[in-house]
Amino acid sequence: MEIVTSPNFWTAMLVLGVVLLVGVSFKTKALLNNVYVAVTISLLIAVAYFHLVDHYLMDMQGLDYWYLFRK
Amino acid sequence: MGGLTPNKMLSILALGAMVGLLLLPIVVSMPALAGGGGTPAAGGPPPDVAKKADTPEAAKVEKARDVYYKTEGIVTGAPAPKTADNPQFYPRYNFESRVLLWIANQQHLYYGSFVLAVPIFCMIIEFMGIVSKDKAMAKKYDQLAYDFIKISLTAYSLTAILGGILIFTFLTLYPAFFGYLSSIFRPVMHIYALLFVAESGTIYIYYYGWDRMKEGLLKWIHVSMSVVLNVIGTTLMFLANSWIGFMMSPAGVDEQGRFLGNIWHSIHTALWNPLNVHRLLGNMAFGGGVVAAYAAYRFLASKTDEERAHYDWMGYIAMAIGVAFLIPLPFAGYWLMREVYAYRQQMGITLMGGLLAWLFIIQATMIGILFLSSNYYLWQAMGRMRGAEKYQRYIKYMVFVLVCGFLIFITPHTIVMTPAELKAMGGQQHPVLGNYGVMSAKNGGINVIITTTVLSFIWYQRGNKVPMVSWAKFGNIFMGCFFALAYVNIIWLAIYGYYIPANVRVGLSVPQVATTLSCLFFMTALNLVMLKGAKQSGAIEWGKISVRSQYALIMLATAFTWMMGLMGYIRSSVRLFWHVNEIMRDNSPWAYTHTTGFAANMISFNVLFFWLTILFVFFLATLGVKKAPAEAKVSVPGRVPEPATGH
Incomplete structure (x- = not known):
């Protein structure tokens, strides 16, 4: 649980998603347009992005987004 | 670029004059601002207070603490009048004065919002026309901006008339309150009046110079005029907002309401900035809605496919601008509410959890209707593609x-x-x-x-x-x-x-x-x-849209108008029995909160009155079409005009 509530974890996920996207698009466009690859990369980026939005925007208000998970 | 022709010289002079007019109020008010606004104007109604100025004690420098900023300042104004329920403070007809003021205020606000928003559209659309590489599209945008400002010009005269009516209503029915407010904001009220003169001059030159300044450098000067026009208009709105901000969350005065010499404190109250942002966005959304309704009205009255195509396109652009400003509007509203809670928690509770909470349910319904109408229009609009x-x-x-x-x-x-x-x-x-x-x-x-x-x-x-x-x-x-x-x-x-x-x-x-x-x-x-x-799987067939979509545009505009009336009432009612919150008490017989039903009827009356009068404005605009110069009219190429770039 501690790993999941860490913003570093989600930042790493976001970076991983972007690296995969760049890597795949350099290799071949056909692979990028593959449904499974596209869904995996998209989900990775979007899930990580929204978690970071939730975490940091609560943190900026001095609030803990992970309140329930830490209890 | 060529040499300076008389036309160019005149245009540059006109632009310089506008900038000069814009700066004039600031220059004129410099001594007043430097002196902290000076003593409040005589003529404020409290005779008991006026006497004080002549006494030897008043000549001494007295200091007091700002109710909001908590800074010390020299007392330069009289206390807020302590009114009583009598004709001296509240002259009256055999009618509720508050209702008369409500109508005058709301009508002025509707027209004011409209004439402040439309020039912003004109500026954006005229600029789009200048930078457009497609000459046909550039002409279309230019014609559209011209159509917009034409409607605005008639509405502008009505706004000024309604402003006059509003001031007379204040002076005759609420002299004590208006005297006090103008004593605080005297230097700013002069700026307001001068800016109004500057705005009038600018809008007339902008409109009547359209044909003469249609190419090259002159066109850029013309679009620069629209920037000046909008700077003046927005400043006017910000100044007016400072008065309502002061009434809700006073600053720059002590506990008795005595002015402490810093006019900026009285302007920059706790709610001024959220009100400015909320009103600016609201005006834009409202202006978009009204222009879209005008286009829908013209679409429904069109006799040719060419006309239908033009007004369909006009309605779409106006709706798109309106919705673009509608989307951030709830967030600006949240900010305003947050600041209200931060300023006085009780005020926030009265608004959203107490006396006025049911009005917020109506507001939510109206917001929902706005978004449902916008979506419905977009789905219908897909029918033309x-x-x-x-x-x-x-x-x-x-x-x-x-x-x-x-x-x-x-x-x-x-x-x-x-x-x-x-x-x-x-x-x-x-x-x-x-x-x-x-x-x-x-x-x-x-x-x-x-x-x-x-x-x-x-x-x-x-x-x-x-x-x-x-x-x-x-x-x-x-x-x-x-x-x-x-x-x-x-x-x-x-x-x-x-x-x-x-x-x-x-x-x-x-x-x-x-x-x-x-x-x-x-x-x-x-x-x-x-x-x-x-x-492209096919061109956009402008004009080939269901009639229902046009009624959705009219619905959108009506919902905007109703919601503006509602939110104005809520914002004003939250002061309860205060003219100026916690400073000047309202002792008139009407210092109570109306029932939701009565308020809704009043808002509906105001909406109906506005739409009847704006229909007259639309009618006047149609008369002008016949007199428009032939070259100003741009024909729509066939029934299927070129689509707007990047619509």
């Missing part, structure tokens, strides 16, 4: 999502009931529906509605286009995933709010809003990149 049929089958799901969000958004927390009903329901809150009447759920509801509107707009943009970029499939999948997860995040945060304490829950609205805005900015940008070099 070949290739947009592919989205039709998904519309029913969007309706479902919108209706779910809408129903949650309008669910009240508690309901007014008889004891028997209360007993039958088992408490003040409904066992099931009561769960939805809290902010956590409501925030989720409105964000779902806005996100769906963004999605509708993106689908409309793609209606007749097929992305041809090599990564199109990935782009579509990414967009789908991003929207799906945005919905999941918004709903998750809404549910999560039920399981955490109130002080943590209150912060969840920020990531919810950020999620919606992420969809708006990132997905619109991604969509535009994907549509570069897209294959």
